[in-house]
Amino acid sequence: MINYNQIYVAVRIKAYLNAQDKEESCISSFTDKQIVISKSNLYEQQYEFNQIFDSQCDQEQIYLCVVHPIVQEALSGISSNLIIYGSQGSGKTYSLFGTIGSLFTLKQGLISLESGIAIRMIHQLHQQKQISELKIFIIDNEQIINHLTTNGQSKWIDLAKQLCEVIQNLNDSIIHVVIEIKTLQNSKIKIIQIGSVSKGNSGQMVTHNKSIFTLHRCIQCLLDQQKQKKIIQMQRIYIPFRESKLTNLLSNSFLGQAQLKIILCLAPTKIDDALGTLQFGQQFQQIKIIRQQSKLQTQLSVQQQFQTQSQLQLNEFNSMTTQSQTLEMIPIQFHLQKIQELTDKYESIIHYLQQKIIKYKNQ
Ligand SMILES: Nc1ncnc2c1ncn2[C@@H]1O[C@H](COP(=O)(O)OP(=O)(O)OP(=O)(O)O)[C@@H](O)[C@H]1O
The missing domain is CATH 3.40.850.10 (Kinesin motor domain)
Known part of the structure; x- marks a missing residue:
């Protein structure tokens, strides 16, 4: 937009x-x-x-x-x-x-x-x-x-x-x-x-x-x-x-x-x-x-994106663990698999943000 x-x-x-x-x-x-x-x-x-x-x-x-x-x-x-x-x-x-x-x-x-x-x-x-x-x-x-x-x-x-x-x-x-x-x-x-x-x-x-x-x-x-x-x-x-x-x-x-x-x-x-x-x-x-975004605005928006994404992931993880506590029957492999998925997601977000920062610094 x-x-x-x-x-x-x-x-x-x-x-x-x-x-x-x-x-x-x-x-x-x-x-x-x-x-x-x-x-x-x-x-x-x-x-x-x-x-x-x-x-x-x-x-x-x-x-x-x-x-x-x-x-x-x-x-x-x-x-x-x-x-x-x-x-x-x-x-x-x-x-x-x-x-x-x-x-x-x-x-x-x-x-x-x-x-x-x-x-x-x-x-x-x-x-x-x-x-x-x-x-x-x-x-x-x-x-x-x-x-x-x-x-x-x-x-x-x-x-x-x-x-x-x-x-x-x-x-x-x-x-x-x-x-x-x-x-x-x-x-x-x-x-x-x-x-x-x-x-x-x-x-x-x-x-x-x-x-x-x-x-x-x-x-x-x-x-x-x-x-x-x-x-x-x-x-x-x-x-x-x-x-x-x-x-x-x-x-x-x-x-x-x-x-x-x-x-x-x-x-x-x-x-x-x-x-x-x-x-x-x-x-x-x-x-x-x-x-045109100012440097400070760009920094802020990157930071905000990171915080929002992190919060979303955290919420997802919390809701998942709360559900699993109530169900109690979910095996440990399921948790490990979910944690791995979250780690992958975080890594891709961090990679994306790092690219954005590099692009922005080069401008
Ligand atoms: N909203 C207002 N309420 C009361 N008095 C006002 C108002 N607007 C202007 N005046 C009065 O009108 C007179 C002229 O206003 P002002 O000096 O601010 O105009 P100006 O646009 O700056 O003029 P100039 O271009 O000559 O500097 C002043 O005496 C000011 O106190």
Whole structure:
């Protein structure tokens, strides 16, 4: 069976900050998976995503639905990338880091209702003592500028203070902000806030820099391959992800080695921006990437197979001996024969697993 890395795309509708915002909303209806955008009853377009979070959803709900599973998987060795995408003022920074008020509470080491999903993730992994390295950096016009590197060994209160300082300095809306965590399980989580995009007067997407342009090219290449009905095995086709820093960061997802999730932040008062954001997310939903197992996953699955097989054999042996005790009449030759059969089975399983390990090491 071919195993695909599915790209999970969720939409977060920005909270209506006043009554006028609600009146000007371009969202005519939505369910938990569908959203309909309309303009003065002249135009209507429906989109489907994995999850639509309505404007009243709080930070914790988003965290539990989208990020908590990423953390759980990272602890079993699976890497993930999470993209936060949206137009200017659509709530990207709010979703990741929270409000100024929540940063104030964070300075005291506290998580509040408004604390963003990135803060919650760092807090959870820190509490579980799973951070081997935490980095926060920005990509500004293809330049990587580091803002924080730590091994996560410091006390939470000290790390929280450092985080506040860093976040307060990230105030340019067209840079990309990256939070990268390496766990003790050797997995990586990258949360990438893509710098704001908006639509120009011509209706074309205005791309602020090379990274976004290259990201669009990568998506297009993946989709073109699919249209030609070729199976996408990323190592064999040219995807230009090395041509920008942003797409390079996402390369493990393009290669099927890491999961990819996207949160689209939607400001319902700006229809052109909203449509651009939803169309961007829709393209990702059409991509299917063949999952490549990581080394750790392969080791784990071989180990799991061995444990399952061993357990099955053990159960078989136990049930056999229990039955024989009750029957009592079964001669010793029968037991010896069964033991020999089991030994043969074990040897073949061990041989099979050894071959798999050799094949895997040679890859
Ligand atoms: N769900 C929400 N609930 C309450 N306030 C929100 C919500 N989303 C966004 N806001 C508020 O809207 C304003 C703009 O949000 P934010 O700065 O997060 O947007 P952004 O997408 O990061 O913008 P930029 O691209 O300019 O950086 C902020 O004052 C933020 O607190």
